[in-house]
Amino acid sequence: QKEVEQNSGPLSVPEGAIASLNCTYSDRGSQSFFWYRQYSGKSPELIMSIYSNGDKEDGRFTAQLNKASQYVSLLIRDSQPSDSATYLCAVLNQGGKLIFGQGTELSVKP
Amino acid sequence: DAGVTQSPTHLIKTRGQQVTLRCSPKSGHDTVSWYQQALGQGPQFIFQYYEEEERQRGNFPDRFSGHQFPNYSSELNVNALLLGDSALYLCASSLGLRGVNSPLHFGNGTRLTVT
Numbered sequence: 001q002k003e004v005e006q007n008s009g010p011l012s013v014p015e016g017a018i019a020s021l022n023c024t025y026s027d028r029g030s031q032s033f034f035w036y037r038q039y040s041g042k043s044p045e046l047i048m049s050i051y052s053n054g055d056k057e058d059g060r061f062t063a064q065l066n067k068a069s070q071y072v073s074l075l076i077r078d079s080q081p082s083d084s085a086t087y088l089c090a091v092l093n094q095g096g097k098l099i100f101g102q103g104t105e106l107s108v109k110p
Numbered sequence: 111d112a113g114v115t116q117s118p119t120h121l122i123k124t125r126g127q128q129v130t131l132r133c134s135p136k137s138g139h140d141t142v143s144w145y146q147q148a149l150g151q152g153p154q155f156i157f158q159y160y161e162e163e164e165r166q167r168g169n170f171p172d173r174f175s176g177h178q179f180p181n182y183s184s185e186l187n188v189n190a191l192l193l194g195d196s197a198l199y200l201c202a203s204s205l206g207l208r209g210v211n212s213p214l215h216f217g218n219g220t221r222l223t224v225t
Contacts (some may be wrong), residue, residue: 033214043217044200045212098143099155100152100153101152102151103152
């Protein structure tokens with residue numbers, strides 16, 4: 001079992017729709033969770049961080065964390081073509097290592 | 111506010127050679143982590159440096175080594191290059207060892223091609 005798992009996609013949504021990206025992790029002692037966006041050929045860019053159960057909203061982005069289910073998600077409302085990228089879930093495990101999932105490729109169609 | 115800078119941006123090496131990649135952290139950051147990202151994969155953790163010492167290490171062979179200097183900059187060295195070492199090498203900086211409330215900030219990476 002991988003330490004952080006994501007569906008690789010691609011996930012295709014029409015412009016204006018809600019995109020839902022999911023991530024599960026295996027280290028139950030993990031405390032910090034992050035979503036990074038990576039455009040093709042570029043480096044990852046932090047878009048959201050979440051540390052406690054529940055929802056955290058930032059503009060069109062909402063991160064959701066459920067530690068009991070070891071599940072993190074990212075919702076993107078009113079998706080735009082410029083949101084087309086690979087989204088990486090990252091989990092800071094008990095050992096202090098930031099572990100990434102394989103990423104989910106999102107495509108927003110005009 | 112200078113971000114994370116990496117050099118060189120691209121590098122082509124021959125199998126068996128050695129390579130050194132360099133990284134300067136974001137201003138105010140003292141911890142440097144290195145990741146390897148193969149095409150179509152997420153970044154894989156190589157190691158982390160804090161106070162000039164390797165503090166964490168991922169599942170990479172001893173061919174991968176590093177160093178952190180007093181000014182917090184860092185080098186990644188890879189010996190006896192293999193074709194499979196071809197990847198994007200990412201340097202990321204943060205403040206403090208655990209990084210609980212200090213997310214990683216990435217540089218633009220070094221694209222290494224081994225032929």
